[in-house]
Amino acid sequence: MEGMFDPVEKLKEFIRHPSVSTDPRFKDGMRGAQEFVSGLLSSIGFAVEVVKTDLHPIVLARRGGSPEWPHVIIYGHYDVQPVDPVNLWKSSPFEPEERDGRLYGRGSADNKGPLMVHIAAVARLLEKDPGLPLRITFMIEGEEEMGSPSFPSFLDRYREELSKADLVYLSDTGIPSEDQMVVTCGLRGLMLFELEVTASKGDLHSGLHGGVLRNPIQAVAELIASLHTPDGRVNVPGFYDDVLEVEPWERAELKRLGTSEEQYRQFLGVPAFHTPPGYSPFEAIRFLPTLEFNGISGGYQGEGTKTVIPSKASVKVSCRLVPNQKPERIRELVYKAIEERMPKDVSFRLITQHGGIPYVVVPPDRSNTPADQSPRLAQAFRAVDSAVTEVFGKAPLYLREGGSVPIIADIKRVLGLDSVMLGLFLPEDNLHAPNESFNLRVMRRGIDSSERILARLARGK
Amino acid sequence: MEGMFDPVEKLKEFIRHPSVSTDPRFKDGMRGAQEFVSGLLSSIGFAVEVVKTDLHPIVLARRGGSPEWPHVIIYGHYDVQPVDPVNLWKSSPFEPEERDGRLYGRGSADNKGPLMVHIAAVARLLEKDPGLPLRITFMIEGEEEMGSPSFPSFLDRYREELSKADLVYLSDTGIPSEDQMVVTCGLRGLMLFELEVTASKGDLHSGLHGGVLRNPIQAVAELIASLHTPDGRVNVPGFYDDVLEVEPWERAELKRLGTSEEQYRQFLGVPAFHTPPGYSPFEAIRFLPTLEFNGISGGYQGEGTKTVIPSKASVKVSCRLVPNQKPERIRELVYKAIEERMPKDVSFRLITQHGGIPYVVVPPDRSNTPADQSPRLAQAFRAVDSAVTEVFGKAPLYLREGGSVPIIADIKRVLGLDSVMLGLFLPEDNLHAPNESFNLRVMRRGIDSSERILARLARGK
Numbered sequence: 001m002e003g004m005f006d007p008v009e010k011l012k013e014f015i016r017h018p019s020v021s022t023d024p025r026f027k028d029g030m031r032g033a034q035e036f037v038s039g040l041l042s043s044i045g046f047a048v049e050v051v052k053t054d055l056h057p058i059v060l061a062r063r064g065g066s067p068e069w070p071h072v073i074i075y076g077h078y079d080v081q082p083v084d085p086v087n088l089w090k091s092s093p094f095e096p097e098e099r100d101g102r103l104y105g106r107g108s109a110d111n112k113g114p115l116m117v118h119i120a121a122v123a124r125l126l127e128k129d130p131g132l133p134l135r136i137t138f139m140i141e142g143e144e145e146m147g148s149p150s151f152p153s154f155l156d157r158y159r160e161e162l163s164k165a166d167l168v169y170l171s172d173t174g175i176p177s178e179d180q181m182v183v184t185c186g187l188r189g190l191m192l193f194e195l196e197v198t199a200s201k202g203d204l205h206s207g208l209h210g211g212v213l214r215n216p217i218q219a220v221a222e223l224i225a226s227l228h229t230p231d232g233r234v235n236v237p238g239f240y241d242d243v244l245e246v247e248p249w250e251r252a253e254l255k256r257l258g259t260s261e262e263q264y265r266q267f268l269g270v271p272a273f274h275t276p277p278g279y280s281p282f283e284a285i286r287f288l289p290t291l292e293f294n295g296i297s298g299g300y301q302g303e304g305t306k307t308v309i310p311s312k313a314s315v316k317v318s319c320r321l322v323p324n325q326k327p328e329r330i331r332e333l334v335y336k337a338i339e340e341r342m343p344k345d346v347s348f349r350l351i352t353q354h355g356g357i358p359y360v361v362v363p364p365d366r367s368n369t370p371a372d373q374s375p376r377l378a379q380a381f382r383a384v385d386s387a388v389t390e391v392f393g394k395a396p397l398y399l400r401e402g403g404s405v406p407i408i409a410d411i412k413r414v415l416g417l418d419s420v421m422l423g424l425f426l427p428e429d430n431l432h433a434p435n436e437s438f439n440l441r442v443m444r445r446g447i448d449s450s451e452r453i454l455a456r457l458a459r460g461k
Numbered sequence: 462m463e464g465m466f467d468p469v470e471k472l473k474e475f476i477r478h479p480s481v482s483t484d485p486r487f488k489d490g491m492r493g494a495q496e497f498v499s500g501l502l503s504s505i506g507f508a509v510e511v512v513k514t515d516l517h518p519i520v521l522a523r524r525g526g527s528p529e530w531p532h533v534i535i536y537g538h539y540d541v542q543p544v545d546p547v548n549l550w551k552s553s554p555f556e557p558e559e560r561d562g563r564l565y566g567r568g569s570a571d572n573k574g575p576l577m578v579h580i581a582a583v584a585r586l587l588e589k590d591p592g593l594p595l596r597i598t599f600m601i602e603g604e605e606e607m608g609s610p611s612f613p614s615f616l617d618r619y620r621e622e623l624s625k626a627d628l629v630y631l632s633d634t635g636i637p638s639e640d641q642m643v644v645t646c647g648l649r650g651l652m653l654f655e656l657e658v659t660a661s662k663g664d665l666h667s668g669l670h671g672g673v674l675r676n677p678i679q680a681v682a683e684l685i686a687s688l689h690t691p692d693g694r695v696n697v698p699g700f701y702d703d704v705l706e707v708e709p710w711e712r713a714e715l716k717r718l719g720t721s722e723e724q725y726r727q728f729l730g731v732p733a734f735h736t737p738p739g740y741s742p743f744e745a746i747r748f749l750p751t752l753e754f755n756g757i758s759g760g761y762q763g764e765g766t767k768t769v770i771p772s773k774a775s776v777k778v779s780c781r782l783v784p785n786q787k788p789e790r791i792r793e794l795v796y797k798a799i800e801e802r803m804p805k806d807v808s809f810r811l812i813t814q815h816g817g818i819p820y821v822v823v824p825p826d827r828s829n830t831p832a833d834q835s836p837r838l839a840q841a842f843r844a845v846d847s848a849v850t851e852v853f854g855k856a857p858l859y860l861r862e863g864g865s866v867p868i869i870a871d872i873k874r875v876l877g878l879d880s881v882m883l884g885l886f887l888p889e890d891n892l893h894a895p896n897e898s899f900n901l902r903v904m905r906r907g908i909d910s911s912e913r914i915l916a917r918l919a920r921g922k
Contacts (some may be wrong), residue, residue, distance in 0.1 A: 022765035032476075082767055088663075146765060174669060188668060194764050201730025207649060207864030208635060210751040210781050211724075212742040214735040217754035217776070218689065224679060225686035232675075264673075269662025274675040274808040281673040294679035294769050295760035296783040300777060304483035304607060305653050305814055306543055307779050307865075308755050308893050315678070316761060318768050320671050345733040353766050403668030404768075423588040432769050433664040 002302045004127055007447060008041065008103065008440060012079075014094040014112045015105040021056055021079035029094075030056050033078040037115075037140055044123040046138065051158075053150030054144030060124030060158070063126075063136040070376055070457050071135035073162060074122070075170040075407070076115030077144035080107035081432045087105070088434035103438040109429035113438035114171035114446070115140065117424060121450035132460035138163065141407070144172075147190065148407045155414040166376040168411055168419040169453075172444070173401050175423040176259050178442055181388045181449075183381065184421035185341060186286070186400030187408055189321035189358035191330050192360055194351040195338060197312040203299075204309040216313040217298045219346045223442035224315060226341050227291055227334075232276045234291045234319075236337045239330065244323045246287045249366050250291065253397055254282050267427055279357060285402035290320045291334070327355030356406020361418045363398045373418065380420045387452035388422075391445050396422075422449070465588050468581035468908060469564065469901060471501065473557040475564040475573045477540075482517055482540035483607045490555075491517050491557070491603055494539040494832075498576075498601055505584040507599065512619075516609030516915035517603030519914030521619070524587075524597040531837055531918050534623060534878070535583070536631040536868070538605035541568035542893045545573050563898040570890035574899035575632035575907070576601065578885060582911035595919035598626065602868070605633075608651065609868045611808045616875040627837040629872055629880040630914075632907070634862050636884040637720050637816070639903055642849045642855030642910075644842065647861030647883035648869055650782035650819035652791050655812040656681065656799060657775040664760075665770040677774040680807045683774060687802050688752055688795075693737045695780075697754045697798045700791065705784045707748045710827050714858055728888055738745035744865035751781045781865060788816030798912045817867020824859045834879065841881045841918060849883075850911035852906050883910070 018029035038048045038059050046061035056079065075197075083093040083106050090095040096105035103113070125132055139162075143150055155162065158281055173184035199216040229235045261281055265273060276283040298313025300306035319330055335350055342348050364378040388396045402425070408419045424446050430436045474499055479490035482653040499509045499520050507522035517540065544554040544567050556849040559564035564574070575583065586593055600623075604611055634645035660677040690696045720743055726734060736745040759774025760840075761767035780791055796811055803809050849857045862884070869880045885907050891897045 022767070023763070042599065082761070082763060082765075084761075084763065173749045190668075190768070192768070199731055202891070203546075204729065205864065205893045206753045206755060206779055207651075207781055208862070208888070209746060210753045210779075211745040211749050211864060212734050212736050213729060213731045214693075215754050217872070218685060221682035221685035221754070221757075224682035228679065246535065246541045268665065268670065268674060270660055270806060271808055273673050274804070275673050284672040285670060288672050288887070290667070292667045292768075292769060292770055293676050293760065294667060295762045295771070296678045296682075296774060297758055297762040299754065299756035300543070300545075301756045301758040302484070302543060302545065304543075305481075305777060305779070306755060306893065307651070307653070307753075310756070313757060316766060318671075318766070319669055320668055343735070345731060345735045346749045347732055401669070402671060403666065427669070430663070431669065432666045432767065433684055441581045 007116050007443065011103060011113055011116045014116065015096040015107055016094055018094040019079045019107065019142065020082050021081060021143050030079065034059060034096070034137060034142055035322070037078050040119060041138055045126060051154060053143070055150055058142065058150070058154055059136040059140040060136065060359050065133065069133045069135050070460060071165040072135070072454070072457055073137045073139050073165045073168045074118050075168050076118070076138070076172070077111045077142065078140055078141045079145050080110065080112070081145050083348050085434060090435055101440050104435060104437040105442055106436055108436055109146065109425040109440040110431045110436065113215070113443060114424040117171060117443055117446040118450050120447045121454060124447070125451050125454055132458050134454060137162070142250045144407070147192070147356060149354060151407045152414065155410060159414055163415040163417065163449055165417060166374065167380050168417050169380065170419060171422050171424040172405050173403065173421045173423040174425050174427065176257050178426065178439060179392055179394055180258055181392050181396040182397045182423040183363065183384055183398050183400045184423055185363055186323065186360035186397050187358060188289070188402055188404050189327055189356050189409065190404040190406055191319040191321060191327040191355040192317070192353035193331065194314055194316050194353065195223065195348060196312060196351065197346050197348045198312050199346045200309065203311050206307040206309045210309060213309070214343060214345045215309050216346060217310065219311040219343060220296070220298065220315050223341055224293060225330060225339060227337070232274050234289065236291070236333050238333045239289065242325045243289065250400065251283065253399055254286070256397055266357045287322060287398040289322050289325055292318050294318055320402065321358045323358045323360045325358060327357060332353065356404055357409040359409040359412060360400065366398055377418050380459070383453045383456035384420060386420055387449045389455065390452065391449045402436060406449050464583055468577050468904065472564060472569070472574055472577045472809060475577060476557040476568055477555055479555040480568065480603065481543050482604050485620070491540065495520060495603055498539050500641045501580060502599055506587060512615060514615060516611060519603065519611070519615050520599065520601040522599040526594065526596045529922060530594045530596050532598070532626040533915070533918055534598045534600050534626045534629045535579050536629050537579070537599070537601045537633070538572045538603065539601055540603045540606050541571065541573070542606050546895060551896055556916060564901055565896060565898040567897055568885040569897055570891045571897065572605065572633050575885040578632060578907040579902055579910045579911050582915060582919060586912050586915055589820070593919050595915060598623070605868070608653070609871070610815060612868045613871050613875065616871060620875060624878065625874040626878060627835065628841050630639060630841065631880060632883050632885040634864065634882045634884040635886050635888065637718050637888065639854060639887065639900060640855055641719055642853050642857040644824060644845055644857045644859050645862045645884055645886040646824055646859050647784065647821035648819060649750070649863055649865050650786060650788055650817050651865040651867055651868065652780040652782060652788040653778070653814035654792065655775055655814065656684065656809060657773060657812065658807050658809045659773050660807045660899050661770065661772050664772050667768040667770045670897040674770070675806045676770050677772065677805060677807060680760065680804060681757070681774045681776050681918070684799060684802055686755060686759050688798070693735050695750065697794050699794045700750065700912060703786045703790070704750065712744065713859065714860055715747070717858055718743060734741050740742040747861040748783060750783050750786055752779070753779050755779055781863060782801050782819045784819045785817060788818060792816065817865055818870040820870040820873060821861065828858055838879050840921070844914045844917035845883055847855045848910045848917065851913065852910045
């Protein structure tokens with residue numbers, strides 16, 4: 001058998017495939033990334049099935065064994081975010097570059113690097129112990145950055161096989177610092193749409209016609225301005241109705257984060273925070289839903305001036321949702337508010353995009369009201385706790401996170417499985433932004449931890 | 462002497478020079494258009510001086526004569542608006558195409574076609590009567606679409622010579638229909654700026670950080686929404702303080718426009734008008750100032766979705782001003798409102814662009830309080846009235862217009878000269894928009910009218 005591969009070099013190869021799932025121009029990069037990860041798993045002994053979907057296939061790679069063995073499903077995704085504004089990148093997004101202990105490139109942290117951590121851990125473990133009593137299934141999709149549209153029907157199709165596993169294990173969440181690992185116990189859901197307003201049938205000269213119609217930029221802006229109260233809450237009736245109360249242990253855990261508000265403010269580079277009353281910034285991003293504007297456009301955006309009244313203006317909107325909000329209910333409420341508030345002197349349309357339900361899991365030994373969970377799930381949490389404590393010298397924190405991995409809730413709903421989410425990326429990794437990078441020290445220690453975690457799961461203790 | 466040129470073919474040549482003054486990539490087109498118009502005027506006997514400026518030169522072409530002769534300055538501009546969105550053009554903007562009695566191309570109506578009308582009229586007149594007792598000076602600039610930044614200092618430099626003229630004559634204004642000519646007696650001024658808001662120092666992941674900061678798109682939108690009252694007035698203290706009352710003859714003249722509100726609404730293609738109370742749509746665009754949004758941008762504007770909180774968002778703003786508002790005063794008031802209203806959790810900057818003062822002239826025989834004006838100016842108005850009545854079969858209307866030709870007010874201020882503005886373009890000419898065109902029937906009758914007007918001016922009756 002050939003020797004263990006170099007995980008950093010393999011990660012570079014992975015990043016070189018430009019796998020932007022939302023943009024049809026990256027079709028070749030998507031295929032390249034899928035074939036790369038399939039080939040790698042095959043090379044370490046997995047039986048690889050490439051499951052077709054309407055868009056980008058899912059890689060399902062199995063290591064079988066006795067039905068008595070524990071069975072872990074490892075999740076990841078091979079697709080990445082778009083790279084624009086590309087001019088802000090210091091090195092080319094798809095030509096990975098090592099600088100100061102970091103590997104720069106689109107997808108290095110989200111999610112190619114963390115996925116490589118687990119592939120490397122499995123490879124190392126199987127090299128040392130080819131008879132390891134652990135069933136492992138890699139489940140790696142290519143549509144995560146577009147909201148995983150094909151994933152629920154894939155889960156339905158493979159439910160009988162996959163629901164027999166004990167748990168899902170993945171790293172697609174964050175940590176506050178290199179030394180403080182986090183096990184993510186909750187994720188926000190997501191609801192996305194676009195609003196397009198049309199005033200006149202074509203662009204108009206702002207001198208000849210300015211003053212008789214509502215400018216569509218103004219109409220969009222007035223609508224946007226109506227969607228928050230001055231104190232930062234979302235101003236849509238019923239928006240907060242289904243939000244679950246946060247448990248006291250969660251607020252306590254968050255106090256151990258080790259980052260001050262001032263440090264966080266400086267990291268963001270904002271003049272001041274703007275959070276709803278009663279929530280610290282750290283609480284707000286985890287415990288509260290949001291309504292954000294991801295992009296706005298209309299009229300002349302080039303150099304200099306053009307005195308035009310545009311025909312159209314539009315805004316891309318996303319809501320992050322917390323347990324127990326339902327994306328379709330929130331969509332109804334927000335659409336209703338927009339329909340009621342939009343003036344009659346313009347027309348508009350709402351373009352429905354994807355959504356995902358929020359997720360929460362209670363780790364063992366934390367809550368005063370412990371959840372009814374399987375011994376193997378509790379064991380997995382304990383394996384993570386001890387492995388992380390050994391490798392990083394400090395126990396992990398159990399925190400909810402502001403981001404969304406909608407498929408985690410889908411997995412719970414369809415397969416009945418909970419997920420153990422070991423955070424691996426840092427705030428400075430610049431996910432979804434220019435100059436994304438992955439900390440290589442975290443990567444190495446992540447591989448060590450993951451190897452121990454999987455070994456413990458196999459030993460059943 | 463060679464025969465008279467074909468004005469339509471010459472206009473096509475003119476349009477083929479892509480002279481977008483605001484965009485440095487069109488430098489060659491700017492030089493081509495300037496050389497074309499200089500060559501044409503030279504070919505009909507004018508002494509051409511190309512006056513250098515910091516940016517685009519001004520063509521000053523003189524036909525001298527006895528100091529006793531009347532002296533008319535004919536104004537025009539050889540620069541054009543940008544063409545985007547270029548995909549909405551049915552034919553290439555700089556490859557003129559005749560369709561259904563119209564010539565399509567950027568600049569065909571604004572201002573290359575109307576300028577060609579006067580060059581052709583002068584050429585025809587001088588061909589028939591080489592000794593015509595009329596001094597003519599063409600003054601053709603290349604920075605009109607950028608707000609004529611070099612024009613005031615040019616006027617200062619040539620003041621002694623130019624201020625001895627009797628009046629300025631031009632066509633850079635509109636008419637409501639092919640048969641109803643308009644002499645424009647007022648123009649709105651202009652004040653332009655851009656507002657850029659910065660929240661975080663870089664783009665942020667909307668899941669990891671959403672809920673702790675004010676999104677810059679939201680900040681821009683909230684500011685925009687604060688700038689109008691629900692009934693459509695500009696919501697800036699003091700904005701209307703200096704606005705002059707409209708004279709009764711002006712409202713009466715406007716009633717003879719011959720276009721119904723419903724026709725106008727359908728032309729614009731808006732579901733309903735949105736005008737301040739007390740003003741019809743036709744009045745609002747002429748008698749009231751505006752604050753418009755010409756372009757907005759921020760965040761992800763590509764295909765699909767990207768769940769980012771952008772670092773910056775910005776909006777381009779223009780105010781149209783009416784007599785007796787002053788651009789610098791209005792700028793102060795608007796900037797002050799923005800500074801007061803912008804929340805402290807974002808930073809912002811205001812990028813000052815150009816401005817222009819509004820203009821009004823009272824034609825003879827209309828107002829109950831006639832202005833003190835020179836006999837030759839009054840004579841010019843009467844020459845236009847009778848020439849238009851003869852050629853078009855209907856007397857012109859004397860109306861203010863919503864557009865801005867800032868140099869008209871500069872000419873009045875620096876040279877002390879009023880302008881006689883004969884409208885030549887139609888609403889359907891699509892100025893500043895895709896598929897700009899010029900009506901060739903209006904062009905031919907415009908040449909006939911202009912020839913008669915200049916002949917009458919020469920004869921002094």
